Amino acid sequence: MFQLTIRDATDEIDLLSLDYELVDGGFNVGKPESRDVWGGESVYVDGSALILSALGNRQSSIEFAVTGETRDILNHNVARLDRIIQRAKRKSIEEQGGPVELVYAWTDTVTSTHFEVLSGEIEWPEDVMGVEQVLQESEGRFRIKGFILSLTLSPLAYPVSLIYGDAENVQLSNGNGTGTSVTVNNANDTTKDNFVTISATQVQGAYPAFVTIKIKATTNDSEKTSKVYMGVRKGSMSFKSVLDDADSSFRIGSVGTTPSEACSGGTYSALTYAQTNPGTNPPIQEAVIIRWSLTDSEMESTRGPFRMFGRVRPTTYWDTNCNYAIRVSWNSVILSQTEWRSPLNTTTTLFDFGTVFLPPWLGTMQDLAGLDIEIVALRKSYGTTTIGLDYVALLPQDGGYRVLEFRGSGIAINEFLVDDGWKNSVYHENTSGKRAGVPFALMPPIRLIPHQDQRIYFLMEGTAGSSEITRDISVQVGVVPTFMVMS
Amino acid sequence: MQLTVTIWNSPAELPANFVEATTKFTGLSFSTQAQGGFTDASFAVKASGWNAVKWYREYLGFHVVIFDHLGRRVYEGSIEDAEADSEGVTITCLGYHAAVDELLHGVIYPIGTPATPTNLIEDVVDIASAYSVWSPDKSMVSKLTHDISPQDFSGEKKLADAIAEATKFGDNGLNPRPVYLAVWDHRRAYLYVEPSLVGKPTWLVYMKDFASAQGLGLSRSRSTVWNRIQVVYDDPLIGTTFTDFAEDKDSQRKFRIREGTVNIGQSLEGVAEVVRDLAIKAYASPEQTSSIEISNRVYSYAGAPDYPYMIRAGSLIKIMDYDPSVAQQVAGTSGQDTSVALISRTTYNAESNTISIELGRKSMSLDLFMAKLGTGSGSIS
Numbered sequence: 082m083f084q085l086t087i088r089d090a091t092d093e094i095d096l097l098s099l100d101y102e103l104v105d106g107g108f109n110v111g112k113p114e115s116r117d118v119w120g121g122e123s124v125y126v127d128g129s130a131l132i133l134s135a136l137g138n139r140q141s142s143i144e145f146a147v148t149g150e151t152r153d154i155l156n157h158n159v160a161r162l163d164r165i166i167q168r169a170k171r172k173s174i175e176e177q178g179g180p181v182e183l184v185y186a187w188t189d190t191v192t193s194t195h196f197e198v199l200s201g202e203i204e205w206p207e208d209v210m211g212v213e214q215v216l217q218e219s220e221g222r223f224r225i226k227g228f229i230l231s232l233t234l235s236p237l238a239y240p241v242s243l244i245y246g247d248a249e250n251v252q253l254s255n256g257n258g259t260g261t262s263v264t265v266n267n268a269n270d271t272t273k274d275n276f277v278t279i280s281a282t283q284v285q286g287a288y289p290a291f292v293t294i295k296i297k298a299t300t301n302d303s304e305k306t307s308k309v310y311m312g313v314r315k316g317s318m319s320f321k322s323v324l325d326d327a328d329s330s331f332r333i334g335s336v337g338t339t340p341s342e343a344c345s346g347g348t349y350s351a352l353t354y355a356q357t358n359p360g361t362n363p364p365i366q367e368a369v370i371i372r373w374s375l376t377d378s379e380m381e382s383t384r385g386p387f388r389m390f391g392r393v394r395p396t397t398y399w400d401t402n403c404n405y406a407i408r409v410s411w412n413s414v415i416l417s418q419t420e421w422r423s424p425l426n427t428t429t430t431l432f433d434f435g436t437v438f439l440p441p442w443l444g445t446m447q448d449l450a451g452l453d454i455e456i457v458a459l460r461k462s463y464g465t466t467t468i469g470l471d472y473v474a475l476l477p478q479d480g481g482y483r484v485l486e487f488r489g490s491g492i493a494i495n496e497f498l499v500d501d502g503w504k505n506s507v508y509h510e511n512t513s514g515k516r517a518g519v520p521f522a523l524m525p526p527i528r529l530i531p532h533q534d535q536r537i538y539f540l541m542e543g544t545a546g547s548s549e550i551t552r553d554i555s556v557q558v559g560v561v562p563t564f565m566v567m568s
Numbered sequence: 569m570q571l572t573v574t575i576w577n578s579p580a581e582l583p584a585n586f587v588e589a590t591t592k593f594t595g596l597s598f599s600t601q602a603q604g605g606f607t608d609a610s611f612a613v614k615a616s617g618w619n620a621v622k623w624y625r626e627y628l629g630f631h632v633v634i635f636d637h638l639g640r641r642v643y644e645g646s647i648e649d650a651e652a653d654s655e656g657v658t659i660t661c662l663g664y665h666a667a668v669d670e671l672l673h674g675v676i677y678p679i680g681t682p683a684t685p686t687n688l689i690e691d692v693v694d695i696a697s698a699y700s701v702w703s704p705d706k707s708m709v710s711k712l713t714h715d716i717s718p719q720d721f722s723g724e725k726k727l728a729d730a731i732a733e734a735t736k737f738g739d740n741g742l743n744p745r746p747v748y749l750a751v752w753d754h755r756r757a758y759l760y761v762e763p764s765l766v767g768k769p770t771w772l773v774y775m776k777d778f779a780s781a782q783g784l785g786l787s788r789s790r791s792t793v794w795n796r797i798q799v800v801y802d803d804p805l806i807g808t809t810f811t812d813f814a815e816d817k818d819s820q821r822k823f824r825i826r827e828g829t830v831n832i833g834q835s836l837e838g839v840a841e842v843v844r845d846l847a848i849k850a851y852a853s854p855e856q857t858s859s860i861e862i863s864n865r866v867y868s869y870a871g872a873p874d875y876p877y878m879i880r881a882g883s884l885i886k887i888m889d890y891d892p893s894v895a896q897q898v899a900g901t902s903g904q905d906t907s908v909a910l911i912s913r914t915t916y917n918a919e920s921n922t923i924s925i926e927l928g929r930k931s932m933s934l935d936l937f938m939a940k941l942g943t944g945s946g947s948i949s
Contacts, residue, residue, distance in 0.1 A: 120864030121864035126776040132863070132921050133921060174617070308583075386638055417869070420753070421707075425581075438874070441868060442872050462707075487583060523572065523589060525570045525591065
């Protein structure tokens with residue numbers, strides 16, 4: 082059976098009912114405007130390049146008649162429509178209350194198509210007070226013809242109700258198992274995985290899907306988990322996701338690795354960088370403190386932007402008397418270097434070096450040669466810096482990047498941190514299911530590309546900045562596919 | 569690509585200070601300057617009701633950071649103005665360098681106590697950080713060791729006065745290069761010497777990436793050329809004295825002879841001759857002003873494409889396919905066509921993804937040398 086309904090949590094208006102009669106051919110949904118930004122319109126070359134592309138809202142018009150057993154009921158039915166449109170506008174303007182949706186379905190189909198109604202207007206027939214309109218009565222109902230409802234809708238269609246539906250949890254997998262909820266570790270080595278894989282078949286639709294990520298603390302950590310970094314990989318999954326200290330090709334002072342169960346891969350490296358003043362105050366010299374040499378094949382698969390985080394062993398911190406950078410080089414030729422950064426506090430375990438593009442040239446090049454990745458240190462004053470380096474993580478950013486952080490506190494064991502990209506909210510949920518907007522998010526919500534293998538990587542910090550490798554979470558990923566026309 | 573404006577009630581950016589993050593703005597633009605760092609930014613928030621009141625009344629003075637989709641910091645400052653009207657609230661921000669005109673310096677560097685530009689700037693950082701305006705981190709303040717004492721910044725003198733004194737001689741080299749003070753990420757002060765044009769450029773651009781036919785703006789005028797120059801000075805023993813002329817024959821062939829005189833006031837013969845020799849280098853070629861507008865990708869030194877908002881003032885940009893025949897003439901002489909230039913100012917417009925870049929104009933050596941002598945500005949006529 083065909084369905085054409087406008088509804089919210091308060092009311093539902095069926096435009097194919099006795100009260101509202103859709104005119105044959107009276108329902109139209111336009112295409113969303115394509116908002117493209119073109120760059121390089123120079124006269125020095127032919128053509129130009131598409132830089133950005135986004136969709137504008139779409140317009141819909143519905144022509145119908147309103148009926149009622151009495152004229153009062155007819156008037157009431159018109160007012161119902163007016164009220165629901167007003168609620169849609171208020172939701173858009175005030176960002177409060179529930180959404181209004183337009184639901185459309187063909188007969189004999191399983192799914193229905195949902196658009197969010199952002200705004201609208203009812204156009205009355207010109208002769209609404211005319212004798213012909215007022216006296217129209219047939220089959221025991223009064224009837225006014227020629228209403229036109231103009232709606233502004235969301236650009237994309239969803240197969241899920243905005244009011245009653247939820248994102249559907251997809252199958253996840255990693256070394257810890259497979260299912261709609263899997264354990265994610267705060268390290269990536271032979272025994273631990275800090276990612277979930279979502280296979281191509283799990284995400285339907287045509288445009289990037291909305292994603293809801295539900296994170297549950299599963300370990301009773303001394304510091305609650307209060308910050309979660311998430312990066313999405315859509316390129317090769319065999320990329321070099323972690324640079325372990327033991328895998329380095331150079332360590333300052335040729336220092337060996339030190340065994341530690343509290344470190345990823347079972348070791349850390351005590352890197353000592355000293356700058357002494359001989360009495361003549363010479364300029365302080367920077368130094369490479371550790372280097373990893375990526376092979377040709379590792380570089381081939383390690384393409385894209387990566388956020389690099391360096392972890393030091395527990396109870397030690399990055400020295401605030403020193404600046405650090407990540408340098409990429411080829412045969413000692415420096416190709417790129419992040420800006421000098423310094424820890425913002427004295428208890429930084431996981432240090433954010435910033436974003437590094439690998440390889441540091443056009444991404445279309447094939448058959449890549451191996452490159453060196455180095456940590457460079459520059460002391461702020463004469464003295465000695467010692468870092469118990471565990472690893473440098475490459476958090477992929479080619480499919481998205483998001484940081485969730487608590488304004489205070491965090492998630493205790495069995496509590497949730499939810500990044501609901503579908504309902505556009507981020508919240509903490511306690512064991513009783515009660516929600517609080519204590520966390521906030523930076524950078525746009527993660528969207529997953531349909532029909533493509535993807536992974537979401539995680540790194541966590543506790544309330545005081547610790548980042549133990551024993552800190553586990555379980556992750557659920559819900560997805561709402563998006564379509565252009567019918568879902 | 570998406571930019572997010574985040575608001576914090578304190579520059580410390582602690583989680584407890586977070587106020588809100590929004591992508592619902594229009595008309596976003598922001599600027600950077602070689603002297604200053606992050607400068608101004610503006611955007612409009614289409615808000616009404618309590619949301620508009622919040623932006624208008626509560627956020628004045630709040631800390632603003634603009635991140636890109638990769639979490640890179642592309643602007644940092646604080647809200648300076650809020651204007652509300654029926655369309656919403658328009659927000660204007662200023663970078664933290666603006667504090668140099670707001671805070672008094674108050675330190676005296678007496679005769680007999682050496683004071684270097686670095687000493688002055690480190691004191692500036694201490695003062696600005698004592699009020700929690702700048703970071704106390706001084707590790708990006710370059711070591712400039714020439715003595716510029718005595719200095720007196722007591723009374724109404726502000727931080728800007730100390731910065732002007734600290735930078736007016738450049739790096740004090742034989743062929744001095746300009747020095748700038750910029751406040752960049754996390755309110756950290758950078759005192760840096762203008763990078764040499766023969767060094768590695770930070771950014772590469774191609775003419776295909778220019779915004780339009782007007783994407784490259786160059787102007788040069790013969791009226792700025794002086795290729796036969798003398799200096800007039802007031803000798804303590806002789807009185808008004810003229811040096812011999814210095815000439816640039818190559819310039820005279822190209823632009824015909826243009827004779828000029830530099831008046832440096834009271835001075836000595838040897839100094840006047842040095843000024844003359846610097847002046848002939850500075851004025852032999854037309855002064856060139858350049859600006860480019862890029863609406864496409866820019867490329868890192870190694871060739872990785874990036875968004876144009878990542879370009880900051882104070883770095884070098886190389887136009888890869890601009891007049892390669894003169895691209896070798898980049899050894900620091902003024903006014904020459906070069907394919908590498910210092911970026912003195914950038915303004916990024918988010919709606920069109922276009923960045924306007926003003927390039928450095930000419931060698932500052934003469935101006936810096938004149939400043940060191942305490943003579944006139946080096947103007948010529």
